[in-house]
Amino acid sequence: xxxxxxxxxxxxxxxxxxxxxxxxxxxxxxxxxxxxxxxxxxxxxxxxxxxxxxxxxxxxxxxxxxxxxxxxxxxxxxxxxxxxxxxxxxxxxxxxxxxxxxxxxxxxxxxxxxxxxxxxxxxxxxxxxxxxxxxxxxxxxxxxxxxxxxxxxxxxxxxxxxxxxxxxxxxxxxxxxxxxxxxxxxxxxxxxxxxxxxxxxxxxxxxxxxxxxxxxxxxxxxxxxxxxxxxxxxxxxxxxxxxxxxxxxxxxxxxxxxxxxxxxxxxxxxxx
Amino acid sequence: xxxxxxxxxxxxxxxxxxxxxxxxxxxxxxxxxxxxxxxxxxxxxxxxxxxxxxxxxxxxxxxxxxxxxxxxxxxxxxxxxxxxxxxxxxxxxxxxxxxxxxxxxxxxxxxxxxxxxxxxxxxxxxxxxxxxxxxxxxxxxxxxxxxxxxxxxxxxxxxxx
Numbered sequence: 001x002x003x004x005x006x007x008x009x010x011x012x013x014x015x016x017x018x019x020x021x022x023x024x025x026x027x028x029x030x031x032x033x034x035x036x037x038x039x040x041x042x043x044x045x046x047x048x049x050x051x052x053x054x055x056x057x058x059x060x061x062x063x064x065x066x067x068x069x070x071x072x073x074x075x076x077x078x079x080x081x082x083x084x085x086x087x088x089x090x091x092x093x094x095x096x097x098x099x100x101x102x103x104x105x106x107x108x109x110x111x112x113x114x115x116x117x118x119x120x121x122x123x124x125x126x127x128x129x130x131x132x133x134x135x136x137x138x139x140x141x142x143x144x145x146x147x148x149x150x151x152x153x154x155x156x157x158x159x160x161x162x163x164x165x166x167x168x169x170x171x172x173x174x175x176x177x178x179x180x181x182x183x184x185x186x187x188x189x190x191x192x193x194x195x196x197x198x199x200x201x202x203x204x205x206x207x208x209x210x211x212x213x214x215x216x217x218x219x220x221x222x223x224x225x226x227x228x229x230x231x232x233x234x235x236x237x238x239x240x241x242x243x244x245x246x247x248x249x250x251x252x253x254x255x256x257x258x259x260x261x262x263x264x265x266x267x268x269x270x271x272x
Numbered sequence: 273x274x275x276x277x278x279x280x281x282x283x284x285x286x287x288x289x290x291x292x293x294x295x296x297x298x299x300x301x302x303x304x305x306x307x308x309x310x311x312x313x314x315x316x317x318x319x320x321x322x323x324x325x326x327x328x329x330x331x332x333x334x335x336x337x338x339x340x341x342x343x344x345x346x347x348x349x350x351x352x353x354x355x356x357x358x359x360x361x362x363x364x365x366x367x368x369x370x371x372x373x374x375x376x377x378x379x380x381x382x383x384x385x386x387x388x389x390x391x392x393x394x395x396x397x398x399x400x401x402x403x404x405x406x407x408x409x410x411x412x413x414x415x416x417x418x419x420x421x422x423x424x425x426x427x428x429x430x431x432x433x
Contacts, residue, residue: 034406034407034409034417035407037407037409037410037411038407038408038409040409041409041410041413042409044320044322044324044413045320045321045322045413046322047322048318048320048321048322048323049321049322051321051322052321052351129385141352142351144352145350145351145352145354146321146351148351148352148353148354149318149321149351149352149354149355150321151354152354152356152433153320153321155384155385156408156409158385159385159386159387159389159408160408160409162385162387163387163388166387166388226387
């Protein structure tokens with residue numbers, strides 16, 4: 001179970017860090033100053049959550065016995081092995097390869113226009129809201145504590161992104177066209193949220209993880225309610241892209257990591 | 273031997289680097305102080321997961337205690353129970369207002385996911401409630417931006433959390 005919990009914690013951290021990195025691309029480029037600051041704040045919250053989760057994953061790993069370490073070796077960054085010290089949060093974020101990342105695909109897609117950014121945020125924040133609510137009861141006390149802390153931040157993200165869906169959908173002809181196009185582009189990636197990976201099923205049945213099937217209806221209801229106010233229809237297509245949770249990614253993740261990891265790859269263990 | 277009360281008093285001299293009128297005690301982020309012989313063990317909790325001030329605050333606490341002659345200091349972080357603006361002291365709220373930042377409303381009233389909810393925030397400059405939300409996110413993770421409809425001043429609101 002320990003190794004599954006490690007993998008699951010990495011998956012949660014990767015979801016947060018990748019979307020945090022994507023959102024941070026808006027810093028200095030937002031449509032208006034206040035919204036530039038808003039999306040940057042959301043990026044900061046997500047990176048903060050990722051830090052807590054990576055610290056927890058690193059601490060789980062450092063307390064593993066050899067057999068457990070071997071079992072998760074495929075997820076451990078190779079450059080770290082020459083450092084001769086315990087695993088740390090930064091090693092996990094900045095030195096793992098693309099195939100070792102376990103984030104959902106929707107979070108790695110390019111930021112697109114403002115409609116794509118806010119719609120992705122809405123799908124993910126609504127998902128995180130229910131996921132963290134449930135994780136507060138995790139049998140892992142540290143995971144429960146991170147969930148309790150993060151949930152309060154996610155409540156703000158959910159409100160903010162939901163308002164933007166309505167503002168664009170029920171706004172002008174141009175804003176409606178943009179959000180409708182974003183929906184067309186993103187919908188096939190939303191389904192992966194509710195397709196549990198094998199490690200996700202194992203931690204959930206053992207009482208450590210959040211059961212995605214238990215809040216799928218609540219998520220759908222939230223989306224339908226906001227879409228109703230935004231004059232958007234929930235697409236009836238059900239086919240979903242998947243694979244991110246097990247390390248099979250779109251072409252976009254490699255470029256994102258190349259930028260995000262550049263400094264630690266070039267100057268290992270650099271601090272400032 | 274130093275008492276825990278002495279340490280709490282010293283911590284009142286450690287300010288939040290981003291809102292320098294508030295001490296870490298006013299802010300409600302110091303959760304526990306334990307002293308044993310010459311060892312001091314302090315537990316703090318972050319306001320927001322990504323708050324960049326936390327590392328600085330840990331260091332400032334350590335520096336302040338070193339300055340007072342203590343050597344055996346541990347500052348640790350704990351996430352649960354999660355920090356809430358309800359832990360901010362009354363004195364802290366008054367200091368915020370005098371500094372030009374609207375203090376947080378009680379959390380039970382407004383912390384939810386309802387969209388387009390209107391929250392009555394009082395202008396710290398003229399006292400008017402005729403104010404309008406500019407953005408739920410402000411210059412730091414803990415603040416929102418408002419504008420007063422009467423005196424027209426823009427101001428920060430330390431949002432409920």
